[in-house]
Amino acid sequence: MNAEKYKQVLQEIKPFHAQLIAVSKTKPVEDILEVYQAGQRLFGENKVQEMILKHEALPKDIQWHLIGHLQTNKVKIIAPFVSMIHSVDSFKLLQEINKQAEKNNRIIDCLLQIFVADEETKFGLSEEELFALLSSAEFSKLKNIRICGLMGMATNTDDENKIANEFSHLKKIFEEVKQKYFNNESSFKELSMGMSSDYKIALQHGATFIRVGSIIFGER
Numbered sequence: 206m207n208a209e210k211y212k213q214v215l216q217e218i219k220p221f222h223a224q225l226i227a228v229s230k231t232k233p234v235e236d237i238l239e240v241y242q243a244g245q246r247l248f249g250e251n252k253v254q255e256m257i258l259k260h261e262a263l264p265k266d267i268q269w270h271l272i273g274h275l276q277t278n279k280v281k282i283i284a285p286f287v288s289m290i291h292s293v294d295s296f297k298l299l300q301e302i303n304k305q306a307e308k309n310n311r312i313i314d315c316l317l318q319i320f321v322a323d324e325e326t327k328f329g330l331s332e333e334e335l336f337a338l339l340s341s342a343e344f345s346k347l348k349n350i351r352i353c354g355l356m357g358m359a360t361n362t363d364d365e366n367k368i369a370n371e372f373s374h375l376k377k378i379f380e381e382v383k384q385k386y387f388n389n390e391s392s393f394k395e396l397s398m399g400m401s402s403d404y405k406i407a408l409q410h411g412a413t414f415i416r417v418g419s420i421i422f423g424e425r
C-alpha cells in the first residue's frame with residue numbers, strides 16, 4: 206500500500222526536519238492521489254510532459270518539483286506553475302527560466318545541480334562551473350529566479366562510505382557557497398540529496414529535501 210510506506214518514510218525523516226519529495230514519475234494519478242490523501246503535497250517528476258499532464262489532472266495545491274534534466278525549449282510550458290526546479294545545470298538554462306518566470310510575472314525557485322558522483326553520464330555543474338556562474342555579472346542580473354540551494358546525486362553503488370563521502374562533499378560545497386554568495390539570503394537553505402537507496406545516508410549529511418520514489422510507489 207502506497208500510503209503505509211509513505212507514512213513509514215515520514216516517521217523516519219521526522220528527527221531530521223527534512224522535507225520529503227514523493228517522486229511519482231511513471232506512476233498513475235491514482236497512486237499519487239492515494240499519497241496526496243495521506244497528506245503529501247510535494248511531488249517530483251523528471252519529465253516535463255508528464256508533469257504537465259499530472260498537474261492538470263490532480264489537485265492544484267500540489268507543489269510540483271522538477272528533478273530531471275530540463276531542456277531550455279521546455280521551460281516555458283512548466284513556468285506558470287512549477288514549484289521548484291532542482292536540476293539547473295547551466296547558465297543558459299537559468300537565463301531561460303528567468304525569462305519565462307518574468308513572462309509569468311513570478312519568481313521561480315531553483316536549485317543548482319552539482320556533479321559529485323563518479324558516473325560520466327550524470328548531469329550537473331562542476332565546482333569550477335558553479336563558482337564561475339555565481340561570480341558572473343550576468344548572473345546578478347537575473348531577477349526572476351531565486352537560488353534556494355544545491356542538488357546532487359551520489360554514485361549508484363553499494364559502497365556506503367563512498368556515498369557518504371559524496372554527500373558530505375556536497376554539504377561542504379553548500380556551506381562554502383552559502384558563506385560566499387548567499388550569506389544574507391535566508392532563502393538559500395536547501396540541500397536536495399538522497400533517493401530510495403541512499404536517503405538515510407543523505408539525512409545524516411544534512412539533506413533538507415530527500416527525493417524518494419520507489420520505496421513509496423513501488424518499483425518502476
Ligand SMILES: *Cc1c(COP(=O)(O)O)cnc(C)c1O
Pocket residue numbers: 228230251272273399400401402416417418419420
Ligand atoms: C527517479 C529519481 C529519484 C527517485 O528515485 P527512487 O530510487 O525511485 O527513490 C530521485 N531523484 C531523481 C533525480 C530521480 O530521477
